[in-house]
Amino acid sequence: MRATHRVLFLLLAILILMLFFAVPGVSLANTPDSSLAVASRQLSDKIAAALPPREAIFLDLRNLSSMSGLEVAEVRRTLESELRSRGLQLVPESARHVEVRLTLSETLDGFLWVVEVPRSPADAPQVEMVSLPKPRGSGTAPRALELLLEKKLIWEQEEQILDLALLDPPGAKDQRMVILEPTRIALYDQKDGRWEARQGFPIVPTKPWPRDLRGRLYYQRTYKEAEVEGLQATLPGTMCSLTLQGVPAAQKIECAQSDKTGEEDGKMIWLFSAGPVLSASGGDLAPSRNFFTGQLYGENGWRAKVEPFYSAAFVTTNETIHVGLDGRARLYDANAKSLATFSGWGSDLTTLKTNCGGSWQVLATRAGDWTEPDAIQAYEIHEREVVAVSGPVNLPGPVMSLGPETPPSFGEPKSPRGGAIAVVRNLKTGRYEAYQLSISCGR
Numbered sequence: 001m002r003a004t005h006r007v008l009f010l011l012l013a014i015l016i017l018m019l020f021f022a023v024p025g026v027s028l029a030n031t032p033d034s035s036l037a038v039a040s041r042q043l044s045d046k047i048a049a050a051l052p053p054r055e056a057i058f059l060d061l062r063n064l065s066s067m068s069g070l071e072v073a074e075v076r077r078t079l080e081s082e083l084r085s086r087g088l089q090l091v092p093e094s095a096r097h098v099e100v101r102l103t104l105s106e107t108l109d110g111f112l113w114v115v116e117v118p119r120s121p122a123d124a125p126q127v128e129m130v131s132l133p134k135p136r137g138s139g140t141a142p143r144a145l146e147l148l149l150e151k152k153l154i155w156e157q158e159e160q161i162l163d164l165a166l167l168d169p170p171g172a173k174d175q176r177m178v179i180l181e182p183t184r185i186a187l188y189d190q191k192d193g194r195w196e197a198r199q200g201f202p203i204v205p206t207k208p209w210p211r212d213l214r215g216r217l218y219y220q221r222t223y224k225e226a227e228v229e230g231l232q233a234t235l236p237g238t239m240c241s242l243t244l245q246g247v248p249a250a251q252k253i254e255c256a257q258s259d260k261t262g263e264e265d266g267k268m269i270w271l272f273s274a275g276p277v278l279s280a281s282g283g284d285l286a287p288s289r290n291f292f293t294g295q296l297y298g299e300n301g302w303r304a305k306v307e308p309f310y311s312a313a314f315v316t317t318n319e320t321i322h323v324g325l326d327g328r329a330r331l332y333d334a335n336a337k338s339l340a341t342f343s344g345w346g347s348d349l350t351t352l353k354t355n356c357g358g359s360w361q362v363l364a365t366r367a368g369d370w371t372e373p374d375a376i377q378a379y380e381i382h383e384r385e386v387v388a389v390s391g392p393v394n395l396p397g398p399v400m401s402l403g404p405e406t407p408p409s410f411g412e413p414k415s416p417r418g419g420a421i422a423v424v425r426n427l428k429t430g431r432y433e434a435y436q437l438s439i440s441c442g443r
Contacts, residue, residue, distance in 0.1 A: 062344055111131065161179055166406060177195055179434075210236055349362055398424065
């Protein structure tokens, strides 16, 4: 029996040594000078400094990085130990007094941890960040950061851009671009690689626009004697229809105003899209504001109420993802039942359907305000968890609009573009810039 115990002990020691060398991302977390330990100490100091002594907190941890479940669990264990050593009390969600949100995100060079510490109800949470490099040989999941998100500047101007879209498939002989501005819809043709103005159609509001104005372009197609191509521009309380009539020139623009408060009264509903495809459901934009009330409308009189939100899009044919006013993104099923909650994103998102990865990607801005440069990153949702699948694309200012590259329309477009358009206000020049975003399947 004693010999058997010695053999078992030896085998156990060998297994421990193998684990130490085979999974350095886990083993190094326990060393005093590891990146994980240093980052945990730094972040714990910041959290403790922002809270009263011995505060009872609930740590809400969200993983938007390629860390595995084991590595995330190790991050939580290490950080909770550091917080307790500073006198803070960790409580379960059901008994939480103060909720501290930690988001594990990722860049091409390393990991970025962002923590939100609540202050008074009237103030925005205090945001603190720490970064740490990726350890060599770490056990990060190979499925993450497998896609390449790229940007290309395609247009800039002094006037505010509410939305911009490309009307023709790549490779088409005649390329057209449409820009929605607060006072007009402008059409452009591309000649010799340069965009040239073709026509402008005025939009005259009956009352002043809200300060944080937003607008969206959609395709319109009608079939009478022949197919008629058109555009619809939706703005707060205003809807404009522009007949393109194919080529060469647009014919006319018609705008109508509505202050109705319910769909049954003829209210304009801002429709959601899945990439370039419009859905039959949408939301109610708050009067004179830049967010949605949370009231949803759909076919056959369907109604639902969710948390107020800034933006929403479909990630499958039955699920939508919304970015709420509280800084959280929520995944809903077809009946508007909340399936999961994520944090760490900004207020704008759009979705793309590509031939890469899981086929559906979410492009989301990062958390921040309109005084800071922005960034956009691609994510996928697997088993109701968000995973970063690209590195971030940095931009020279805040994102003012983010949507599909092609104006969404009912039914699959004949030749859809697979990218997105981000409109950015450059903080250095004050000009509005439009970037084409595309996803490549691998590096």
